[in-house]
Amino acid sequence: MPCELCGRECKGGKEAIIDGAKMFVCPDCMKYAEGFVEQEPPRPSSPIQPQRAPLKKTLNIERDIYKDKGMQKELVNDWNHLIEHARKKKGLSREELGFKIGERTVTIAKLENGDLRPSDQTIAKLEKELSIRLLEEVKEVPAGTQKGSAATFTLGDFIKTDK
Numbered sequence: 246m247p248c249e250l251c252g253r254e255c256k257g258g259k260e261a262i263i264d265g266a267k268m269f270v271c272p273d274c275m276k277y278a279e280g281f282v283e284q285e286p287p288r289p290s291s292p293i294q295p296q297r298a299p300l301k302k303t304l305n306i307e308r309d310i311y312k313d314k315g316m317q318k319e320l321v322n323d324w325n326h327l328i329e330h331a332r333k334k335k336g337l338s339r340e341e342l343g344f345k346i347g348e349r350t351v352t353i354a355k356l357e358n359g360d361l362r363p364s365d366q367t368i369a370k371l372e373k374e375l376s377i378r379l380l381e382e383v384k385e386v387p388a389g390t391q392k393g394s395a396a397t398f399t400l401g402d403f404i405k406t407d408k
């Protein structure tokens with residue numbers, strides 16, 4: 246029976262679900278399948294079961310990468326307001342602050358408006374000049390051993406960073 250996807254005559258083909266339709270595919274084309282049509286009578290181990298193992302492995306690998314990177318530093322949420330407040334507290338004009346850290350007044354204005362993200366160098370200068378901390382360490386939340394909690398963490402982290 247030829248593979249309904251690539252048309253090749255194949256051995257060991259299987260009925261698979263592709264794009265929601267039942268198709269007979271060769272082993273090469275099985276990677277496109279969303280699922281397989283179980284031909285034997287239903288057993289306790291459903292066809293979805295074997296696919297879980299590699300998924301778990303991928304998650305573990307991702308977690309290891311996070312671990313290797315250690316802590317990441319990110320700009321605090323209200324960094325631009327922080328700059329403005331700290332500058333005013335020090336009684337500095339945008340011009341004066343710009344002069345101190347070697348940036349143009351317009352750059353300071355853009356930073357305070359949040360239109361421009363400061364470079365690492367500028368961050369360091371601003372922190373020193375204004376005695377503030379613009380970076381916060383984003384620690385990896387110890388994800389539970391459950392796959393579910395790892396996924397929740399990732400999603401929550403996204404929402405947090407997006408704000």
Ligand SMILES: [Zn+2]
Binds near residue numbers: 250270271272274
């Ligand atoms: Zn094929």
